[in-house]
Amino acid sequence: xxxxVPPQPSLExxxxxxxxxxxxxxxxxxxxxxxxxxTTNHKEIGSLYLIFSLIxxxxxxxxxxxxxxxLYQPGMQLIQPEFFNQMTTxxxxxxxxxxxxPAFTGxxxxxxxxxxxxPDMALPRLNNFSFWLLxxxxxxxxxxxxxxxxxxxxxxxxxxxxxxxxxxxxxxxxILSLHIAGISSILGAIxxxxxxxxxxxxxxxxxxxxxxxxxWLITSFLLIAVMPVLAGVIxxxxxxxxxxxxxxxxxxxxxxxxxxxxxxxxxxxxxxxxILPAFGIVSAIIPTFARKxxxxxxxxxxxxxxxxILSFLVWAHHMFVVGLPLAATLFFMYTTMLIxxxxxxxxxxxxxxxxxxxxxxxxxxxxxxxxxxxFTIGGFSGLMLAIAPADFQYHDTYFxxxxxxxxxxPGAVFAIMAGVYYWLPKWTGHYxxxxxxxxxxxxxxxxxxxxxxxxxxxxxxxxxxxxxxxxLQFADFNLVSSLGAFLFxxxxxxxxxxxxxxxxxxxxxPAQAWDYAEDLEWTVPSPAPLHTFETPPTYQRPAH
Amino acid sequence: MWxxxxxxxxxxxxxxxxxxxxxxxxxxxxxxxxxxxxxxxAFLVGILAFVAILVSR
Amino acid sequence: xxxxxxxxAGALSLAGSSQAALASGWNMPVGVTDLSREIYNLHMTIFWxxxxxxxxxxxxxxxxxxxxxxxxxxxxxNFHENTTVEVIWTAIPLLILVGMAVPATxxxxxxxxxxxxxxxxxxxxxxxxxxxxxxxEDVAFTSNMSTPRAQIRGDEPFGENYLLEVxxxxxxxxxxxxxxxxxxxxxxxAWWVPDFAVKQDTIPGFINENWVRINEPGIYRGQCAELCGxxxxxMPIVVHAMEEDxxxxxxxxxxxxxxxxxxGVEREWQKEELMERGEAVYASICASCxxxxxxxxxxxxxxxxxxxxxxxxxxxxxxxxIDGVSGTAMPAFRSTxxxxxxxxxxxxxxNAWGNDTxxxxxxxxxxxRLGQ
Numbered sequence: 001x002x003x004x005v006p007p008q009p010s011l012e013x014x015x016x017x018x019x020x021x022x023x024x025x026x027x028x029x030x031x032x033x034x035x036x037x038x039t040t041n042h043k044e045i046g047s048l049y050l051i052f053s054l055i056x057x058x059x060x061x062x063x064x065x066x067x068x069x070x071l072y073q074p075g076m077q078l079i080q081p082e083f084f085n086q087m088t089t090x091x092x093x094x095x096x097x098x099x100x101x102p103a104f105t106g107x108x109x110x111x112x113x114x115x116x117x118x119p120d121m122a123l124p125r126l127n128n129f130s131f132w133l134l135x136x137x138x139x140x141x142x143x144x145x146x147x148x149x150x151x152x153x154x155x156x157x158x159x160x161x162x163x164x165x166x167x168x169x170x171x172x173x174x175i176l177s178l179h180i181a182g183i184s185s186i187l188g189a190i191x192x193x194x195x196x197x198x199x200x201x202x203x204x205x206x207x208x209x210x211x212x213x214x215x216w217l218i219t220s221f222l223l224i225a226v227m228p229v230l231a232g233v234i235x236x237x238x239x240x241x242x243x244x245x246x247x248x249x250x251x252x253x254x255x256x257x258x259x260x261x262x263x264x265x266x267x268x269x270x271x272x273x274x275i276l277p278a279f280g281i282v283s284a285i286i287p288t289f290a291r292k293x294x295x296x297x298x299x300x301x302x303x304x305x306x307x308x309i310l311s312f313l314v315w316a317h318h319m320f321v322v323g324l325p326l327a328a329t330l331f332f333m334y335t336t337m338l339i340x341x342x343x344x345x346x347x348x349x350x351x352x353x354x355x356x357x358x359x360x361x362x363x364x365x366x367x368x369x370x371x372x373x374x375f376t377i378g379g380f381s382g383l384m385l386a387i388a389p390a391d392f393q394y395h396d397t398y399f400x401x402x403x404x405x406x407x408x409x410p411g412a413v414f415a416i417m418a419g420v421y422y423w424l425p426k427w428t429g430h431y432x433x434x435x436x437x438x439x440x441x442x443x444x445x446x447x448x449x450x451x452x453x454x455x456x457x458x459x460x461x462x463x464x465x466x467x468x469x470x471x472l473q474f475a476d477f478n479l480v481s482s483l484g485a486f487l488f489x490x491x492x493x494x495x496x497x498x499x500x501x502x503x504x505x506x507x508x509x510p511a512q513a514w515d516y517a518e519d520l521e522w523t524v525p526s527p528a529p530l531h532t533f534e535t536p537p538t539y540q541r542p543a544h
Numbered sequence: 545m546w547x548x549x550x551x552x553x554x555x556x557x558x559x560x561x562x563x564x565x566x567x568x569x570x571x572x573x574x575x576x577x578x579x580x581x582x583x584x585x586a587f588l589v590g591i592l593a594f595v596a597i598l599v600s601r
Numbered sequence: 602x603x604x605x606x607x608x609x610a611g612a613l614s615l616a617g618s619s620q621a622a623l624a625s626g627w628n629m630p631v632g633v634t635d636l637s638r639e640i641y642n643l644h645m646t647i648f649w650x651x652x653x654x655x656x657x658x659x660x661x662x663x664x665x666x667x668x669x670x671x672x673x674x675x676x677x678x679n680f681h682e683n684t685t686v687e688v689i690w691t692a693i694p695l696l697i698l699v700g701m702a703v704p705a706t707x708x709x710x711x712x713x714x715x716x717x718x719x720x721x722x723x724x725x726x727x728x729x730x731x732x733x734x735x736x737x738e739d740v741a742f743t744s745n746m747s748t749p750r751a752q753i754r755g756d757e758p759f760g761e762n763y764l765l766e767v768x769x770x771x772x773x774x775x776x777x778x779x780x781x782x783x784x785x786x787x788x789x790x791a792w793w794v795p796d797f798a799v800k801q802d803t804i805p806g807f808i809n810e811n812w813v814r815i816n817e818p819g820i821y822r823g824q825c826a827e828l829c830g831x832x833x834x835x836m837p838i839v840v841h842a843m844e845e846d847x848x849x850x851x852x853x854x855x856x857x858x859x860x861x862x863x864x865g866v867e868r869e870w871q872k873e874e875l876m877e878r879g880e881a882v883y884a885s886i887c888a889s890c891x892x893x894x895x896x897x898x899x900x901x902x903x904x905x906x907x908x909x910x911x912x913x914x915x916x917x918x919x920x921x922x923i924d925g926v927s928g929t930a931m932p933a934f935r936s937t938x939x940x941x942x943x944x945x946x947x948x949x950x951x952n953a954w955g956n957d958t959x960x961x962x963x964x965x966x967x968x969x970r971l972g973q
Contacts, residue, residue: 074763075755081831149900155828161805162788162830166728166930169900207569250806251927256789257804290669291677298565299687302558309585321791321826322802323783323809326713330596330706337698341691345558348690351662356678360671369666373659380651387701389708390644392800393629396791396826461626462795464826467834469753471765471824473626559687599706600713 037132040124041530042109045131047427049106050420052134053099054496057413059142060094061489063087068451068485071478076469084468085153086145092156096274097181098138100408103416104277105188108216111423112192114521114528115210117201117537122194130187137180144170144177155466157267160248160259164240171241175234182227189220189227196220201520203539207298210519214301215280218308222273225312226266233262257322264315272311275407276304278375278415279346282368284519285422286350289365290357291516293542296349303342303349310339320391329388336386340379347376362514363437367418370410370445378406381456396466398477399459405452409488410445417444417495424502425509429527432502436494443491450484518542548572552580556588630795633817633842637798639708647701654697715810718780722771725937726783726790726803726825728930729832729889732937733771736782740855743937744769745885746835753835765822768885770839774848775815783809786932788830794823794838802827815842832889866940866964872948875961879949882942887950890930895954901930906954915960919947919970940967 030038039045066087070078079087109127113120121127144151149168152158163171196217200209209217236259239245246252248259279300287294294300316324316332324332350372359365381403385394394400424432458477463470470478509526520539524532551568554560568577631641669675721736727743734741747768751757760766773779783792785803793800797813815821823838843851884893887905891897895906905911911918922943925933934943944964951958 074759076753077755081834085828085831085833153830159789159828162828166788166830166901205569207565250804255807257807289671291671292679293681295681295683296687298560298562298682299558302555302560306556306558313589321800322804323807325600326710327593327597327600329709329713330600331593333705333709334592334596334702337702340698341694342558344694345687345691347658351658351665352686353681354662354665354669356680357665357669358671358675358677359666359669369662372662376655376658380655383651384644384647387643387647387705389640389705389712390629390647392712393640393644393795393798395800396793457627460629462630462823464793464824464834466828467824469764469834472759472761472763557688558691559684561684562682600710 038128040120040128042113042121042124042127043427043528043530045121045127046106046108046110048131049102049109049134052131053101053103053106054499056094056098056102056138058492060091060099061492063091063094065485065489067091068482070468071470072482073479074470074472074475079468081468082150082153085155085466086151088466089152089155089158090142090145093141093152094138095408096156096270097178098134098141100274100412100416101185102134104216104219104274104412105185107212107281107416107419107423108188108192108277110427111521112195112213112216113199114426114524114532115213115519116196116199116204117520117533117539118195118199119531119533119536121191122198123191126187127191130184130191133180133184133187137177137184140173140180141177144168144173147173157263158237159263160237160240160256161250164237164248167241172238175238178234179231182231185223186227189223192216192220193224201533201537201539203541207301208539208541210280211283211294211297211300211304212277212280215276215283215304218304219273219276222269222276222308222311226269226273229262230266230270233259233266236262257319260319260322261316264318265312267318268315269308269311271404271407272307274412275375276307278371278412279304281415281419281422282350282371284517285364285368285418286353286372288422288514288517289362289368290354290359292353292357294349295352296345299345300349303345306342307339310335310342314339317386317388317391320388321395333386333388337383340383340386343379347372347379362421363432363434363441364418364422364514366438366441367414367421370441371414371418374406374410374414374445374448378403378411381406394459396464397459398455398463398465401465402452402455402459405455409452410448414444420499422514423521424499425513426521426524426526426528428503428506429509429525430502430506431509431513432498433506436498436501440491440494440498443494444488447484447488447491451481451488452484454478454480454484548576548580549584552577552584555581556584632796632798633815633819633821634797634813635816636708636711636813637796639711640798643705643708646704650697650701712811715780715812717778718812719777720774720779721782722773722779723782723784724771724792724803726785726787726792726829726836727932727937728787728830729825729836730886731767731771731792731836731838732786735852735855738852738856739859740852741859742769742855743885744771744839746837748835762822764835765824765837765839767837767839770820770841772841772843772848772851773813773815774845775818775842776845778812778814780810780812783811786937787930789827790825790829790836791827792823792838793826794821794840796821796823797840800826818842818844862939862941866968869965870941870944870961870963872952872961875945875948876952878941879945879947880953882938882946883949883953886934886938887946895950895956905950906956908956912951912956912958915947915951915958915962918951919943919962919967922947923967923970935971940964940971943967 029035036048070084147170149170151170152174154163154167196213236247240247240249246254248254248256250256283294283300313335314332316328317336320329385391385403421432421437454477458474461473463474511525512522513526520537523537629641629644631638723734723736725732731744733744744767747766748760748764749757752759752763783801783803784807785805787805790803791800792803799811799813801809801811819842821840821842825833825836890902891905895904897904921931923933923935925931941964944962944967948961951960
């Protein structure tokens, strides 16, 4: 697929261009808040993304704890059903669009230029713009909670007509904020593709790129393909609400199911957008701490590509009970089952990498290993959900909630934390506090499983999702889930403590912070200076 | 042409001999692989849809 | 990791004896139809496949983690890429999946076969209640949750079937193929009874089908499964499955009562009668949005108490209830309520909570209006 050597002229062009940009920045570096508002440096923007997503992770987490507190026991104790619905909706929206996605973009900003030996992102000003769109988008979104009629209360999947004809007046603001967040994602994705395709170090071919770069390249294409679909569907909502169209209103000849097709054509690739970069991070960490090369690099790349392609062909498995024709149900069942194959290949690859390695258990490795185990459990429940006849029982129950939280929390979120622990020495020049990090890890693992494992049982026993109150037979499961949620939530304060301590001091880290790590980022000093690879390094293929 | 199809099939399956992969990357044209990949992805959809419609009768 | 193992062990031991699992409410119910049993078996098959794969994969993983510890001086091998191994671990899952797809396809085909039904029931989802209509039998009624709000607020102790009890259950015969036709008046709901393995979205403007043939008489409970707004948690489903003879008797009685009600349309009603009937209708249909005290919850649900437009324009008021207001949450009640109920609720809302128009509407007037 790739030319033997990256296109030399464009590499020179872009590096001179960015060098010129840096020259200007050096001339008059703005001070204080302006420095952060105007920065075009990929490391600073990466940090902004990460800090933003951490704040949003806590806001979304507080919403989740409000939900779990109300569900602690049967009966309505703390909040009203209207507010409960706003909390579940906001929790989902914030976690997906403001916590997980920006966290991965932040890691991409920091690490992709370092991993491919580029001086910066290809389009630094665009980079600044795509970050600063995010606070605007999510301040708007959060402000809807204070508007008359309240914020969005129709679930993060915002099915019409509940989200159009029957929605609170603030829905128009919600649509605006999603548009802004979507533009930010598309611009970020364009930037990442431009960087990866044009700015690799001389000698680094496509099949030499670290897997984190590969998975992000593929993720970026997914983003560019599906974000416009989201923009389209929310624009149709906007028209239905404000301009009297009837895209999703059956009374005017529209089709509420059309909404779901469009939403999930975006939504399913979206879930892979949140997990593919996680695969990349874990594929970097496991070989490092097993002191052994990744078992199947090429098959990992292929599997990522297969998952990406298949992700466009499975959307209606979210819609098995909307009354699809039999042939359509069968088609989507088969394609969904197929996705298990490349996903399985990934898991097998990680485990074979561990086999006969020389394994140590530093914090990044702990999170990566927990990722493999718990993501696989989420994969198993996903396989069960793919069986369409059984899905008629699972659909819209807590079994589904358990499934997607297993792939998103100990999946995506653990991978992000693994990545943060892995690269903190590079960012700060210090190792994270080992003891505290271990506490954070074990409390998180226990908390996550206490929260989400009982949800399998409550779902199978018949508890629908998104209900503020439930029948008495579900009480025990919910009690355990709520306790687990508070444990998990509060243990994340430890994560903040570790990060702050690590920025301020700690054991000094050398350039090569982890012995066996072999990507380009470990060739620059720790902490990485503001400007790296101003002259492109010559890429040396590792010899094994 | 046949080698391109074979390589794309191998990529779909996810497994390929290292030797063959190296040859593809050194001698093949990326455009040919991308186009073949897209055509065969459409093929896969066609086959699955065909099976689904056949079975649902 | 230890918690995980404990939970896994719990899951395994539970799944080990499906009967115990059923009794304890930790697993999918086997249900009371042939199809629900088939679906349960599919569920357990795929579950065990996952368990076996999981045990193998995690065994290799934990063996490696323990055996090849750096701290114990393990030396890393340097192997990677092995075509044979990769072909095997791609091909085996593929075969397992094909093996799983075959029975799943067969079950799905049965679920989709709604032909030759002996009874058709139209199920209509409304915010936040179910409306059932026995097609061709002139029997129709609305089913509301009967759990008192006081229990939900915690002012009273929970009843045995807290949140899963209704004023009028759906009554079905056993051993007969019953076809459901699903639709909705407002937003999307989903009708779900786990013991039947029937879950289907009810979509405004569209009709979905599903079917059931119940094997055992009994009372089966479920609830709405698709987020449908504020009281999504409070629209349960209760099905009373009867022996065929009992069902026929019940249906005949309901038909008679419906015929009697139809006669009531013709006669002149006293205002007190209308108010009494209207209060009951308002409580079961209108109060969930417009509130028991008629204050509504603006902006979505306007107040009825002291509503000027409504009090001044009886014609408009009646039309709103019959035809709904498009583009808002107010549905049309033309087919949900009969002329007596419509007349009663119009009369009631014009004379309750300090609304003192003194005016009343006769069922015959409504019937005329509906006939136009």
